[in-house]
Amino acid sequence: QVQLVESGGGLVQAGGSLRLSCAASGNIFSISDMGWYRQGPGKPRELVASITSGRTTNYADSVKGRFTISRDSAKNTVYLQMNSLTPVDTAVYFCNAFVLTGATAYRYREYWGQGTQVTVSS
Numbered sequence: 001q002v003q004l005v006e007s008g009g010g011l012v013q014a015g016g017s018l019r020l021s022c023a024a025s026g027n028i029f030s031i032s033d034m035g036w037y038r039q040g041p042g043k044p045r046e047l048v049a050s051i052t053s054g055r056t057t058n059y060a061d062s063v064k065g066r067f068t069i070s071r072d073s074a075k076n077t078v079y080l081q082m083n084s085l086t087p088v089d090t091a092v093y094f095c096n097a098f099v100l101t102g103a104t105a106y107r108y109r110e111y112w113g114q115g116t117q118v119t120v121s122s
Contacts, residue, residue: 002026002099002111009093009116016120017083022095022113024076029105032098034071034078038091038118048093049080062088085120093118 008020024031035050049069050058057069068081078095092115098108 002028002097002101002109004095004097004111004113006093006095006113006116009118011119011121012085014086014120014122016085017081018085018118020080020082020093020095020116020118022078022097024097024099024111027102028076028099029102030100031073031076032100032108034095034097036069036078036080037094037096038089039094040088040091043091045094051078082118085118087120087122089118090120091118092116 002024003026004022004024006022008018012018033050033052036048037045038048039045046060048060048063049067051069051071066084071078094115095113097111099111100108
C-alpha cells in the first residue's frame with residue numbers, strides 16, 4: 001500500500017508564487033518517475049511536469065520557465081515551485097509516482113495523490 005500526500009495549495013494573487021509538496025509513504029521498494037498534473041475547470045487533465053529517478057525533467061510548454069519540479073529521493077518527496085502565477089494556472093493539482101512495492105517488486109505501479117486546489121486571482 002502506497003499513499004501520496006500533497007500540501008501547499010491555496011489562493012494566491014496573479015504574479016505570486018506557490019510551492020507544492022507531495023510525499024510518498026508506505027511499502028515502498030523504489031520510486032521511478034514522479035510528476036504533477038492539473039485539471040482546470042472545464043478542461044482535461046494535463047501533465048504539468050515530470051522528473052525521473054535520474055533527475056531528468058520535462059515541462060508543459062505553458063509552464064516552462066515559470067515552474068520548477070524537483071525531488072528528494074531520501075524523503076520520497078516531489079516538489080513543484082510555481083512562480084509568476086496567472087489565473088489560467090487555476091486548477092486542481094495532482095501528484096503521481098511510479099512505485100515498486102515490497103510486496104510486488106516486479107513492475108512499477110502508478111499512484112496518485114488526492115489533489116490540491118490552486119486558485120489564482122486576477
